[in-house]
Amino acid sequence: MQLSRIDLADLHTPERIAATLHSQIGRIDGAVPVVEIARSLDIGEVRLDNFDGFEGMLLTDKVRSQGAILANTGRGRRRARFTVAHELGHFLMEHHVLTASEGFQCRASDMRETREDRQQRRQETQANRFAIEVLAPGYKTRRFLNDDPDLKATQVMRDELDISLEACVRRYVAMHPEPLAAVWSHNGRVRYPIRGPSFPWVKPESGSRLATDTPAARAIAQRASGFTRMQECHPGSWTDDESVAELFEQTRVGKNGHAVTLLWATITDAEEDDGLDELDVPKFR
Template sequence: MNSSVALERIDIDDVATDPVRIAAEIHRQLGDIPGPVPIYDIARALDIDEIKTKPLQNFEGMLLTRPERDFGTVLLNSLASPQRRNYSLAHELGHFLCGWHLTTDDTGFRCSQRDMASPSGNARHVKQEREANQFAIELLAPSRLFKPYLRRLPDLEHVLSMHVALDISKAAAARRYVELHKERLAVIFARDSSFIYAVRGSEFPWIGLQEGDPLPILPCVPQDARTSEMIETDPQDWNIRALSGELAVQVLSQEDEHAIVLLHAADADLDDGD
C-alpha cells in the first residue's frame, strides 16, 4: 500500500484496549513529528484501502469494514471543510482500530455530525462514538503539540491558531483546548443565539442549559476582528449555580449564525486577595 508513513499494525493491535493507548502507540511509532498530523497517510498505512469523498446529507463519515477489520473503506462528506474531513477520517479510523466496536449495520459504521460532537442514543452507541472521538482528537491533536497554546491566559485566538497549525476544525480545537487547559473552562456551541451543546473542562461546574435554550446577550465581535473581548458575565444567566469566583465570556462568530462561546471561571482564591 502506497504511503509515506510506515506503521506496524500488529504493535497497535497489541495495545488496542482503549482509544488513548491506540493513539499513543501510533504517535510512538511516528516519533515527534510536527503538526499537522498526516491522517490520510496514517489511515492508508493501517489497512484503510480506499478513502473517497462524495456529498452526504445525513452523515459526515462512513466506514465499510467487517468485524475482523481486515480491510476498510472510508467515505467522507465532500460538503464538509477539509479540516472537518480530517476529523471524520480520524473518527472512522478509531472505529476501525477499536475492534470491540460493533458495526451499526451489516456493512460497517455510519456517523453523523452529532455523533462526532455530542453523541446521543443508546448507551452502546454513545460509548462507541465517544471513544472514536477520543481517539480522533488524541491522534490529530496530541497534548505535546498543544502545550505552546496552554501557557497563556484563555483566549479563543489560541483556538484559531491551533485550528490552522494542526489543520483541524475550530470546533475540535475548541473542545481540545478546554479539555487540556489548566484554567476552568467550558465551550458552548450555538446557532442563532441558541444553545446546541457544551463541553466542560474537568473543573468547570455544570451548565444547566438545554438544546434550544436562548443564550444570554453575548459580547459583540468588532467588524475587523475574529473574536470579541473577554468580558464579565453573570453565572445565573447561564444557569450555572455552583460557581465560586467570577465568570467571563468570549465569542467567536462563524458562518450561518453559528458561534463558539468560551466561558472562563476565575479561581475565587485568586480573586480574594488579602
C-alpha cells in the same frame, strides 16, 4: 510510512492506541497526515467526497480483514479529516460492534458525541477521543495551554493542526488547566454546551436562547464577526453553581449567525478544603 496494526491490537483505550501510533510515526512537522496514516494501517481506500445522508463510513467486517473509509466534505475539508480519524478509530478498536450491515455508518452528531451511557454512544465517544488524540497530540497542543484562556489561541491551533475550529475549542476546553466551558450558538440560540473537567455546570441547554444581558448576546446581535475581549460577566447567566465566584466570557462571532462563547470560571471553597487535608491539619468534630 510504515506502521504496524499488530502493535495496536491489544491496547484498549483510544488514548493509548493513539499514543502508540504517534510513537511509531515520530514527530511530525505541520498537520498530521491522517489519510496517509489510515492507508498505512490497512485501510485500502479513503474517499473524500460530498456524500449525502452520512458524515462518515467505514466499510469493514467483524474481524477487520479489510477496510475502506468514506468521509463527507460537505461541511469542509477540515471536518472530513476528523471524520477519517474517527472511522480509523472504529477500525482499530476491534471490540466496536458494527452499526450497519457493511460496517459503521456515522452521522455529524456522532462526531461530537461525548456520552458513554449506551454501547453505541460509547463507541462514538471512543472514536472521537481517538480522532482528537491523533490529530491534536499532546506535543502539538501543550504550548497553547500555558497562557490565560483566549479563543484566539484556538484559531492558531486550527491553522496549525488543520482541523475545525470546533474541534480545537473542544480540545482546548478539555485540556486547559483553568476551569473552562464553551457554548456554541446559532442566531442566539444554543446549539450545544461543553465543559472541561473542572468547570461545574453550564446552564443553557441546546435550543434555549442566550440570556440577552450577556456580552455574547450583544456581540451576536451586532453581527460583527471577530472576537470580543475576555470580560467579566454575571455568572448567573451561564451557571447556577454557587462555587463559581467570578465568571469571564469571550465570544467569536463567525459567519451566518454562528458563534462560540468561551467561559472561564474562578472557583471557591473546594480547593481550600483540599489544602487543609494535604497539610494534615487535625479536624475537630
